[in-house]
Amino acid sequence: xxxxxxxxxxxxxxxxxxxxxxxxxxxxxxxxxxxxxxxxxxxxxxxxxxxxxxxxxxxxxxxxxxxxxxxxxxxxxxxxxxxxxxxxxxxxxxxxxxxxxxxxxxxxxxxxxxxxxxxxxxxxxxxxxxxxxxxxxxxxxxxxxxxxxxxxxxxxxxxxxxxxxxxxxxxxxxxxxxxxxxxxxxxxxxxxxxxxxxxxxxxxxxxxxxxxxxxxxxxxxxxxxxxxxxxxxxxxxxxxxxxxxxxxxxxxxxxxxxxxxxxxxxxxxxxxxxxxxxxxxxxxxxxxxxxxxxxxxxxxxxxxxxxxxxxxxxxxxxxxxxxxxxxxxxxxxxxxxxxxxxxxxxxxxxxxxxxxxxxxxxxxxxxxxxxxxxxxxxxxxxxxxxxxxxxxxxxxxxxxxxxxxxxxxxxxxxxxxxxxxxxxxxxxxxxxxxxxxxxx
Numbered sequence: 001x002x003x004x005x006x007x008x009x010x011x012x013x014x015x016x017x018x019x020x021x022x023x024x025x026x027x028x029x030x031x032x033x034x035x036x037x038x039x040x041x042x043x044x045x046x047x048x049x050x051x052x053x054x055x056x057x058x059x060x061x062x063x064x065x066x067x068x069x070x071x072x073x074x075x076x077x078x079x080x081x082x083x084x085x086x087x088x089x090x091x092x093x094x095x096x097x098x099x100x101x102x103x104x105x106x107x108x109x110x111x112x113x114x115x116x117x118x119x120x121x122x123x124x125x126x127x128x129x130x131x132x133x134x135x136x137x138x139x140x141x142x143x144x145x146x147x148x149x150x151x152x153x154x155x156x157x158x159x160x161x162x163x164x165x166x167x168x169x170x171x172x173x174x175x176x177x178x179x180x181x182x183x184x185x186x187x188x189x190x191x192x193x194x195x196x197x198x199x200x201x202x203x204x205x206x207x208x209x210x211x212x213x214x215x216x217x218x219x220x221x222x223x224x225x226x227x228x229x230x231x232x233x234x235x236x237x238x239x240x241x242x243x244x245x246x247x248x249x250x251x252x253x254x255x256x257x258x259x260x261x262x263x264x265x266x267x268x269x270x271x272x273x274x275x276x277x278x279x280x281x282x283x284x285x286x287x288x289x290x291x292x293x294x295x296x297x298x299x300x301x302x303x304x305x306x307x308x309x310x311x312x313x314x315x316x317x318x319x320x321x322x323x324x325x326x327x328x329x330x331x332x333x334x335x336x337x338x339x340x341x342x343x344x345x346x347x348x349x350x351x352x353x354x355x356x357x358x359x360x361x362x363x364x365x366x367x368x369x370x371x372x373x374x375x376x377x378x379x380x381x382x383x384x385x386x387x388x389x390x391x392x393x394x395x396x397x398x399x400x401x402x403x404x405x406x407x408x409x410x411x412x413x414x415x416x417x418x419x420x421x422x423x424x425x426x427x428x429x430x431x432x433x434x435x436x437x438x439x440x
Contacts, residue, residue: 017316040337040352057086077151100160124162161256191407208243
């Protein structure tokens with residue numbers, strides 16, 4: 001995808017800083033991930049386990065601690081934690097998920113939380129969020145350092161790009177993941193396939209017709225008719241043709257949203273350059289989580305499979321990080337909070353679960369680092385009632401080579417050797433040689 005949809009501003013962060021190859025979320029869903037970043041704690045401690053998750057004022061740890069260190073703090077863009085981000089000096093945040101087009105924002109004011117609004121009726125949310133941040137940067141107190149959480153809504157499903165990108169990639173066939181077309185017979189477990197594969201039409205959102213109730217082939221033609229043939233009728237096409245049409249529609253909308261992010265990051269970087277702050281600013285780019293984009297014919301997130309579990313993480317810190325660094329160590333979103341606190345010269349509270357990333361920035365690397373990462377997805381269901389998004393609850397552990405997943409309400413297990421099976425095609429849990437082959 002990088003060849004057909006380049007992202008020069010994101011690439012700049014990697015070229016001038018560090019690219020983390022093994023960065024993971026702890027729970028692949030919006031609100032819980034944001035709570036992990038804000039608190040440095042796993043969701044079973046911070047309490048934000050699903051989309052109703054919140055971090056109450058007085059417990060928004062990063063904002064509180066960074067203010068103690070003398071930083072002016074701001075939260076701009078997507079917040080998605082239900083309650084007021086009151087512990088920030090300034091906030092201007094989308095209500096809930098917010099809208100892609102014509103967004104409004106909640107801002108601190110004389111009226112109660114949620115009643116003071118700024119509206120951008122003619123703008124795309126990515127442009128509006130950048131405008132708000134640039135305005136704040138130009139008006140902030142210059143005698144204080146700043147800690148800014150600048151959060152885009154994009155690229156959140158369903159992807160809606162700014163109008164100016166409608167022709168972008170229009171005539172391109174998007175490369176397809178090899179696992180889009182057929183589930184390998186050794187993939188999955190009772191929780192993801194069922195007895196005699198009875199759950200395959202029901203578990204997880206599909207691109208083609210595999211899941212008739214949660215299918216992007218069902219949803220996308222109505223939402224984005226320009227991405228499909230005129231007067232499109234799926235009955236006039238084969239299953240393969242329909243899947244390819246839906247996949248291309250979905251990926252093009254996604255990549256157009258990413259293009260909007262990259263262009264707007266260019267605007268931010270230009271301001272930092274002009275103000276002389278670019279090389280005086282510690283920049284971290286990440287996301288709530290990864291995303292399934294057709295792998296195993298799954299869409300959305302929530303899974304502990306690599307595409308959903310892994311998160312993008314780029315860090316630029318001039319004078320500290322060697323440009324072009326590639327870091328292979330296992331890191332998680334709970335590590336960001338202690339990293340920021342340590343960078344600000346603060347002690348990291350013992351209640352935090354994460355590890356400050358600073359030892360990874362040196363050429364020698366840390367003497368000790370974690371050997372595995374933990375995953376917990378709480379917002380699922382049972383065999384009789386699959387729950388939201390047709391997803392089973394699960395938890396698991398991953399080290400450099402292996403991944404073990406427990407779908408505990410099904411008493412089902414999956415085990416993958418990521419070195420020999422990076423696409424997670426073969427569940428080895430029933431392999432009689434398993435115990436002799438594993439070295440954690």
